[in-house]
Amino acid sequence: MHVNERDIHDLVGIGFGPSNLAVAIALEESGHPLRSVFFDRKPGFAWHPGLMFAGAEMQVSFTKDLITMRNPRSRFSFLNYLAEQSPDRLAKFINLRTFYPTRVEFNAYYAWAAQQFDDLVRWGTDVLDVSGVPGEDGIELLRVTVRDRADGATRSVLTRNLLLAPGGTPHVPEDTALGDRVFHASETRERLEESFDDLSAPYHFNIVGSGQTSADVFMHLRRSYPNARITTNIRGFAMRPEDDTHFVNELFLPEFPDWFHRQDSEFRQKIIDDYGLAAHTGVSYDLIPQIYREYYEDLSSGCGALSLHRFTELVGAYSDADRAVATYFHLDSAETSKVEADAVILATGYRYQMPVPALAGLGAHLRMETPERYAIRRDYAIESVEGFAPRIFLQGFAEATHGFSEVLLSLMPMRAAEIVQSLAENTSVESR
Incomplete structure (x- = not known):
């Protein structure tokens, strides 16, 4: 041709x-x-x-x-x-x-x-x-x-x-149906502006995830909706800080990809597993104390607006006419619970x-x-x-x-x- x-x-x-x-x-x-x-x-x-x-x-x-x-x-x-x-x-x-x-x-x-x-x-x-x-x-x-x-x-x-x-591509957990009230965190700003425009309303927001995006969404909701209830659901015990300490940060030196590419796949995977907090799921070190203070002040004031559910895994969610319905599996008790909220925000990362x-x-x-x-x-x-x-x-x-x-x-x-x-x-x- x-x-x-x-x-x-x-x-x-x-x-x-x-x-x-x-x-x-x-x-x-x-x-x-x-x-x-x-x-x-x-x-x-x-x-x-x-x-x-x-x-x-x-x-x-x-x-x-x-x-x-x-x-x-x-x-x-x-x-x-x-x-x-x-x-x-x-x-x-x-x-x-x-x-x-x-x-x-x-x-x-x-x-x-x-x-x-x-x-x-x-x-x-x-x-x-x-x-x-x-x-x-x-x-x-x-x-x-x-x-x-x-x-x-x-x-x-x-x-x-x-x-x-x-x-x-935004990751959506299995058996979760995206809709007006269940959405990935990458759409948070637009969704809030479209459907949650009353900043003084007592909305109930459910956040799924424990990484930086979850932390950013939490702080935004806390600052923007002073009367809202915010529930954060995480699979582990706590939000963990990103590891940006000096020696670990040498993972990001310009010569590192060249060395890494030469290794066998099993050894490369071990490094990824061992140092995942350098790149994934870790929250900025300075932001964690701010979030903890929000929880403490909510506790000391008796408001009860903030909840952190540990060892909790989302197993399904969908949008109803005027609510979001989410089902969670609690890893520590092996029990399942169903929660209704105004929105479920999926800070579940990308693939x-x-x-x-x-x-x-x-x-x-x-x-x-x-x-x-x-x-x-x-x-x-x-x-x-x-x-x-x-x-x-x-x-x-x-x-x-x-x-x-x-x-x-x-x-x-x-x-x-x-x-x-x-x-x-x-x-x-x-x-x-």
Whole structure:
């Protein structure tokens, strides 16, 4: 099949959140003349909009922005963003004496950086299908079919390389039906604004989960709804702090993914199991005392508005006309209870589904390390069979092979640069 070279992209990206934004920055700063386009289903840049609570802080330093760890002189840094906002913004941030900006401010920084790539991004676009395009020696290119969400028009683009960074899929516990009153925490802000607009009402909120998101949702509800009852249900005994102590934090040094990828799968899994609090389920150390104080003051005042149910597992929930109904199993007593509330908020995390649904049509060409996980090379590309020339890169899916930084923000600039370097080395100017 003859294809005009001018119709072929060197890179098509799916999703334009922080991870692919970091790649766009790395591409620009690399000087490699690669023709790229990114598709995102959202109408514009938005990073966890449902969790944009006033006062909620980042869990990573502002120095772990889109670029600083790799190129501290870059114009895309958080500090440069502050300097461009107003004459005194940078000085006043420095005077805060903190490494941790709010999530709202960091989201504004991301949006500022994303605006500088508007010519590369097609917002409001769904990716419908990815298929292989045969050449003389096998599959030569990929055809990506997309649909404009505004007018429904579909079209296809050809590419030599594909980069997926769609973000995690909200995890919903088994036998739980999402609805108006049962929703994942990622939708909290919108749901509260739509259905719980009376801030003085005595609503009853049930939170499921014990990690940072659960803590952020709790604090937001406590500040916004002073007369509400809040019940938090956790599977263990207590909220535990994230482990960001100095030696453990070396899990996020730039050289760690290289070392981690060389280890055998059993040893890698042991590290993930042993140090899970460095990346998962841990709550910011400074936030736990604030939450405990809220519980203590509620107790001492006799209000009885706050409850913490330990060793409690959600086994089902659904929305009724005017209430949420949840069933919990109590691990310590082996008893089951049914609870009615105004809303059940699922702070139950995210999953990175593999095989990726968008790649379903290419399954025969991609190697799996296990039935649930792709074989992912050091450069974040999926290993493929002989005769499959395109390369498919993943961001966010390789924790099992590259370490904890894969699902966090810490090493985004380094990963982006490695992907761009691999693209440059394997996409020759002559081929275009």
